[in-house]
Amino acid sequence: MFLGLDSSTQSLSALVIDPARGEIVREVSVNFGAELPAYHSPSGFIPGGKGGEVHADPRMWMEALDLVFAKLTDGFDLSRITAVACSGQQHGSVYFDATLEQRLATLDAGVPVVDQLSPALTRATAPIWMDTSTGAECAEIAAAAGGNAEVCRLSGSIAIERFTGPQIRRFHKLDPASYEKTAVIHLVSSFVGSVLAGKSIAIDHGDGAGMNLLNLQTLDWDDALLDATAPDLRAKLPPAAASATIAGPVSAYFVEKYGLSGNCQVVLSTGDNPSSLVGMGATAPGTIVISLGTSDTFFAAMENAVTDPQGFGHVFGNPAGGFMSLICFRNGSLAREALRDELGLDWSAFDSAGLAGTPAGNDGKRMLPFYGPEITPRRDFDGPVRNFPADASAPVQVRALLEGQFLNMRLHSLWIGEKAELIRLTGGASQSNGIAQLIADVFQAPVERFAIANGAGLGAALRAAHACGHDLAKLQADFCKPAAGSRLEPDASLAAVYDEALADYRAML
Ligand SMILES: Nc1ncnc2c1ncn2[C@@H]1O[C@H](COP(=O)(O)OP(=O)(O)O)[C@@H](O)[C@H]1O
Numbered sequence: 001m002f003l004g005l006d007s008s009t010q011s012l013s014a015l016v017i018d019p020a021r022g023e024i025v026r027e028v029s030v031n032f033g034a035e036l037p038a039y040h041s042p043s044g045f046i047p048g049g050k051g052g053e054v055h056a057d058p059r060m061w062m063e064a065l066d067l068v069f070a071k072l073t074d075g076f077d078l079s080r081i082t083a084v085a086c087s088g089q090q091h092g093s094v095y096f097d098a099t100l101e102q103r104l105a106t107l108d109a110g111v112p113v114v115d116q117l118s119p120a121l122t123r124a125t126a127p128i129w130m131d132t133s134t135g136a137e138c139a140e141i142a143a144a145a146g147g148n149a150e151v152c153r154l155s156g157s158i159a160i161e162r163f164t165g166p167q168i169r170r171f172h173k174l175d176p177a178s179y180e181k182t183a184v185i186h187l188v189s190s191f192v193g194s195v196l197a198g199k200s201i202a203i204d205h206g207d208g209a210g211m212n213l214l215n216l217q218t219l220d221w222d223d224a225l226l227d228a229t230a231p232d233l234r235a236k237l238p239p240a241a242a243s244a245t246i247a248g249p250v251s252a253y254f255v256e257k258y259g260l261s262g263n264c265q266v267v268l269s270t271g272d273n274p275s276s277l278v279g280m281g282a283t284a285p286g287t288i289v290i291s292l293g294t295s296d297t298f299f300a301a302m303e304n305a306v307t308d309p310q311g312f313g314h315v316f317g318n319p320a321g322g323f324m325s326l327i328c329f330r331n332g333s334l335a336r337e338a339l340r341d342e343l344g345l346d347w348s349a350f351d352s353a354g355l356a357g358t359p360a361g362n363d364g365k366r367m368l369p370f371y372g373p374e375i376t377p378r379r380d381f382d383g384p385v386r387n388f389p390a391d392a393s394a395p396v397q398v399r400a401l402l403e404g405q406f407l408n409m410r411l412h413s414l415w416i417g418e419k420a421e422l423i424r425l426t427g428g429a430s431q432s433n434g435i436a437q438l439i440a441d442v443f444q445a446p447v448e449r450f451a452i453a454n455g456a457g458l459g460a461a462l463r464a465a466h467a468c469g470h471d472l473a474k475l476q477a478d479f480c481k482p483a484a485g486s487r488l489e490p491d492a493s494l495a496a497v498y499d500e501a502l503a504d505y506r507a508m509l
């Protein structure tokens with residue numbers, strides 16, 4: 001059996017697969033806001049950050065790791081796990097002093113992980129992907145590296161506020177003494193994998209490409225980008241390596257405390273989106289994945305690494321080899337939640353009121369669906385912009401928000417230059433039938449969903465099995481199957497409605 005962990009924005013989830021039976025045999029999850037209230041992070045991050053700062057408490061992730069294993073072992077024998085792999089929300093970074101390695105190597109099974117590792121933190125909080133505070137640092141990095149076109153050519157993305165390099169630069173500028181004391185900088189994904197392995201593990205090419213530091217040709221940290229970012233940075237970064245690399249056996253901490261086998265191997269971690277590419281059976285070009293987690297993302301395996309001249313799109317490593325494109329939207333589930341709560345609805349009423357009770361195209365009532373700063377397009381919105389009165393009925397508002405979100409996604413994915421032939425949906429909001437049908441109609445493409453909405457966790461478990469010799473195509477054929485009757489066809493009669501809506505939306509932006 002193989003274990004996949006996914007440390008995303010709002011939860012840490014774990015999923016066990018049995019390839020012999022082609023079945024998911026266990027799924028548990030820890031919701032940070034609900035189950036770790038002491039961190040005062042209802043949506044997985046510390047609210048109220050100033051100047052675009054969005055950080056999370058890395059101690060919360062450490063505590064969640066013990067909690068998720070405690071849940072996993074309840075009635076389940078973890079000695080049957082052959083290997084484990086992790087994924088994590090992308091771009092977030094965790095900073096440690098030189099005692100980290102010794103602490104990881106000697107974790108005491110009698111003491112929680114958080115008590116043993118938190119004294120090594122050199123930055124109390126971890127910037128995460130929602131952070132937009134590094135505009136100045138992005139401009140400085142671009143200038144030092146020869147311009148954004150060059151940063152994009154080297155790393156697959158222009159300098160982007162949430163990416164780890166600009167975040168590291170900001171830390172160096174704000175607190176040079178703590179930067180100096182920092183010996184190791186991990187991504188969220190490689191940090192969780194390092195705790196499991198009892199040593200610092202490498203950063204994979206999937207998540208590493210979200211740092212503005214990895215050279216996509218050499219697949220190593222790029223000296224020009226390192227120099228443009230912060231001093232002595234190479235020495236503070238783990239090496240970059242292929243996603244399918246086995247890092248070594250699991251730490252004795254997890255053997256003694258939770259009954260994992262001493263032979264259980266830890267495979268390198270990757271980002272939650274690259275992991276979902278694997279878990280949604282989309283590692284070969286042709287299928288587009290839309291993930292509706294905290295962020296909305298749109299991604300696909302790439303035939304050739306094509307960069308986005310406008311700077312919205314990114315190129316990351318595909319964990320199965322080659323590259324993937326990705327576009328990220330910050331106003332995803334949290335914007336939908338904001339309107340749902342404003343209108344006092346639950347998800348089922350949100351679906352039926354908004355989508356069943358209004359016509360496609362919303363009779364021309366449109367919304368720029370942004371409750372706060374947006375990544376794509378990059379702008380600091382104060383709230384949604386409507387071409388209709390703000391006190392319109394609930395159904396009109398819900399449809400305007402959802403149509404706005406997916407028109408925005410269609411508009412900003414045009415640079416990829418290919419019409420979507422098949423879309424697979426994952427993430428929490430993919431459970432909504434109304435949203436799934438709307439996506440089929442806006443993109444005029446069939447939409448499929450799986451029985452579980454955790455494509456990243458499934459991808460992590462599949463990667464663990466693949467790194468241990470299982471054939472990836474066979475694993476994907478067995479596990480990446482749309483749920484029976486889940487395929488939704490687009491309504492062809494709505495093509496013109498959404499072409500017109502797209503033109504309106506573009507004009508409003
Ligand atoms: N039925 C639903 N309709 C719309 N959104 C939903 C539904 N169920 C869950 N969600 C949304 O899913 C989000 C969590 O998705 P998830 O993929 O677990 O996020 P993450 O991986 O970023 O932690 C929540 O913010 C919630 O708003």
Ligand SMILES: O=C(CO)[C@@H](O)[C@H](O)COP(=O)(O)O
Pocket residue numbers: 008009010088089090091129162210271272273291293294295296297326328
């Ligand atoms: O910034 C990005 C991708 O570039 C986000 O997609 C994060 O990876 C967060 O993922 P979720 O928690 O929303 O799945």
